[in-house]
Amino acid sequence: MPRLSLDIAVETLRLAAPFSISGRTFDSSDVVVVTLDDGTYRGRGEAAGVYYTGDDVAHMRAALDSARSAIEDGIDREALQALLPPGGARNAVDCALWELESCRSGKPVWALAGLEQPRPLRTTFTLGADTPGAMAEGARRYTHAKSIKIKLTGDLDLDINRVAAIRAARPDVWLGVDANQGFEIGELDALVAAMQGFDVRLIEQPLARGREADLDGYRSPIPIAADESVLCLPDIPAAIGRFDVINIKLDKCGGLTEGLEMAAAAREFGLGVMVGNMISSSLAMAPAFVLGQLCEVVDLDGPIFLARDRVPSIEYRNGEAWCPETVWGARATAAA
Numbered sequence: 001m002p003r004l005s006l007d008i009a010v011e012t013l014r015l016a017a018p019f020s021i022s023g024r025t026f027d028s029s030d031v032v033v034v035t036l037d038d039g040t041y042r043g044r045g046e047a048a049g050v051y052y053t054g055d056d057v058a059h060m061r062a063a064l065d066s067a068r069s070a071i072e073d074g075i076d077r078e079a080l081q082a083l084l085p086p087g088g089a090r091n092a093v094d095c096a097l098w099e100l101e102s103c104r105s106g107k108p109v110w111a112l113a114g115l116e117q118p119r120p121l122r123t124t125f126t127l128g129a130d131t132p133g134a135m136a137e138g139a140r141r142y143t144h145a146k147s148i149k150i151k152l153t154g155d156l157d158l159d160i161n162r163v164a165a166i167r168a169a170r171p172d173v174w175l176g177v178d179a180n181q182g183f184e185i186g187e188l189d190a191l192v193a194a195m196q197g198f199d200v201r202l203i204e205q206p207l208a209r210g211r212e213a214d215l216d217g218y219r220s221p222i223p224i225a226a227d228e229s230v231l232c233l234p235d236i237p238a239a240i241g242r243f244d245v246i247n248i249k250l251d252k253c254g255g256l257t258e259g260l261e262m263a264a265a266a267r268e269f270g271l272g273v274m275v276g277n278m279i280s281s282s283l284a285m286a287p288a289f290v291l292g293q294l295c296e297v298v299d300l301d302g303p304i305f306l307a308r309d310r311v312p313s314i315e316y317r318n319g320e321a322w323c324p325e326t327v328w329g330a331r332a333t334a335a336a
Helices: 057-072 077-083 088-105 132-141 156-169 185-197 233-239 256-268 282-292 330-335
Strands: 005-021 024-037 042-047 124-127 147-151 174-178 200-204 224-226 245-248 272-275 315-317 320-322
Touching: 005 057, 024 057, 024 088, 042 088, 042 282, 057 077, 057 088, 077 088, 077 256, 088 256, 088 282, 088 330, 124 132, 124 174, 132 156, 147 156, 156 174, 156 185, 185 200, 233 256, 245 256, 256 272, 256 282, 272 282, 282 320
Parallel strands: 124 147, 147 174, 174 200, 200 224, 224 245, 245 272
Antiparallel strands: 005 024, 024 042, 315 320
C-alpha cells in the first residue's frame, strides 16, 4: 500500500435550534473530519463519536494521533479493524479509506461493497422532546414526511400525551418512538399498551444500557430496537431474545466495514436491521446511506437539524433521502 498523509480537522456543526432527548439537549455537534491523501487521490470520513460512552472529539483525536504512524504507513480497511477499536476514530478512517478506494478504482462505494444500484430511502424525521403542542406542530411542518420518530423522555404520562398529540396531527404517517434509555422494566407494559393505541410501529431502546437482561422473556407486540445496547458486532448475540431490531450507527461500530458485517450478522440471527445517525453532516450520512440499502428502517435525517450542511449534500424529497454520488466517493473528489 502507498504511504498516506493523515489530516485531522475538528469542526463544530451548529444546530438551527436546540434538540432534546431523554436527559440531554444539544445545540451543536463537534465532529472529527479525517482526510487521507496518497499524493494522487484522497478520501474523507466524518465522525461525531458516541457521547454516552465518552467517545468525544478529544478521545477521537487522541486515538487518531496514537495510530498516525500505522495509518500513514498505508493501512487498509482490514488492518484498521485490529488497529482501532469500534468508535468514532475508526469510523472516520474507515470511511476515508472507502472513499480513497473508490477514487483509485473509479467505482462508487456501493459497487465496491457488492451492492446493487442504490435507491432513495424512506427515512424517519425526528421530533426532539418538547411540549405535546410544540411536537404536534413540528409533525405538521414535516409535510413531506411518511415516517416520524418521536423522542421520549421517560415521563410516561407526558410521553403518552406527546404521542397522542402527534398522532392526532399526523394520522397518515408511520410512527416510531425512541426512549433513549428513559424507562424501567416495570413501566414497559404501560408504555407498550399506550403505544399500541396510537399505532406506533417501533419502540427504540426503552431501558438503560446494562439492563438488557430485564428483557429476558419479555414479549412485546411492538418490535423493540436496540440502540445504546448494541454498539458493535460482538454485542449482537446478547441481543437475541431481548430485541427484535438492531440500530446500526457507524459512529458506534467504527465504520461502514463493520456496519455491513453487522447487517449480515443480524439477518443471520433473525433480527431486523435499522440504520441510524448521530447529529452530523451529509459527509457522515453518505456511507450510512450505503448501509441503509440493506435496512428495513432508516433514520438518516441528521443534516436537517444543522444551521448549515456541507455542499453538495444529501437530498430530502417526498419523505425519502437520496445521496448523490457527488457527496462522497469517486465523483465527489473528482469534482472537488
